[in-house]
Amino acid sequence: MTIKAVLFDLDGTLLDRDSSLLSFVSKQYERIPELQAVEKNRFIERFIELDCHGYVWKDIVYQQLIEQFSLQHIDWRLLLEDYLCNFQQHCIGYPNMLRMLKELKNNQIKLALVSNGYGQFQYDNFKALNIDHLFDEILISEWEGLRKPDPAIFLRALHKLDVSAEEAVFVGDHPVNDVRASRDVGMRAVWKRNGQSDQTVDADATIEDLKELITIVLPQADPI
Template sequence: MLFDLDDTLLDRDKAVDNMFFIIFEKCYEDVKHTTKKEMLQRFKDYDKRSYGNSNKTSYGNSNKTKVLEGLFNEFPPKYRLPSQDLQDFWNNHFPQCFSVNQSTINILNSIKEQVKVAIITNGSTQRQKAKIINTNLNSYFDTIIISEEVGLSKPDKRIFELALNRLNVRPESALFVGDNLELDIGGSQNANIKGIWFNPHSIKNDTEITPFAEINSFEKLLSYLP
């Protein structure tokens, strides 16, 4: 069973919230509660725009300088981080904003007792490895493939085929679990792997991609084990 990382194994939305609070504590003082809520929403908007674009180009890499500069320009801080330090600040702090739900760990343990498991993720090697190590996910998986590291990115079918080769598994025997219809489900299906759409927020499917299955919780994965 193959897994996406962000917004599948890890709650990226929650991590973005945590990242905002780190920035807020470091750079701002005496901000009204209503303004703070508005700042958080705008920060998430900037990040979403950056994250969505980066997933489709450059192996999922993204320059987060624009996200932080957007926030600082719209809401001038008391202490402004130097522009040349913004990317390093993000790289150093964002991986620490992630945590793994204990129920996810329990289900992973149940799954790996029966089948081989792998992660395929788009993104920079530095940031994705840091997330995986900080959450100890590296101890649960047989192989982990990061797009920048291998020079391939989802939805390219070759990155899925690379995982199958490493696991010595045939495509018809594999399942891929991910939240992104185009990158995860469409990509895995291009490699003849059944794609399970992880859709906990009940997002409407407005694409032409038809997942093998749709789940809103990890517990339902157990029913697809042999």
């Protein structure tokens, strides 16, 4: 069946969250003198460890950092507010993201974002990539009242796009929340592998570079 729509996860799929976080934490450390009681590389490494690829929210991360490093005269709430206000300035998309999306759009493929996370925060990060004008629908878990891997959020996205599951592809980096969950509702799933060479995922296709998606969705297209 012809593919009419491609749905994307955000973090780890379109947004290079690891590079973005590294950029943000480095600048936050330089901006806030109280953090500099700790050696910079040590602070950054511990932040990234506690963050656990985004699965630990930053209120917990900052409280743990303050306690573990015995930081003085700094409130975790101020650090969290700084994160919420400034992270989007450091958002970095993966290589070939824009070219790939434009190619799909130029071929009348409908595009949607389906992301877990806090609504405004995720939306601001998405907009910072300067690709929002290419998307037909944006679904973020807080705003939808649903979270992946709940099949309802995928079905809602398909309904908004007016396509069937068989006519859609989902692209994501999480083996359960993205790949298995989208396949369970009848979509084809593409796993974006980010250096997880030792992991096997039951996807319809696996990519490491977003440009590879072109020949999956548009088999007759010239590779970019």
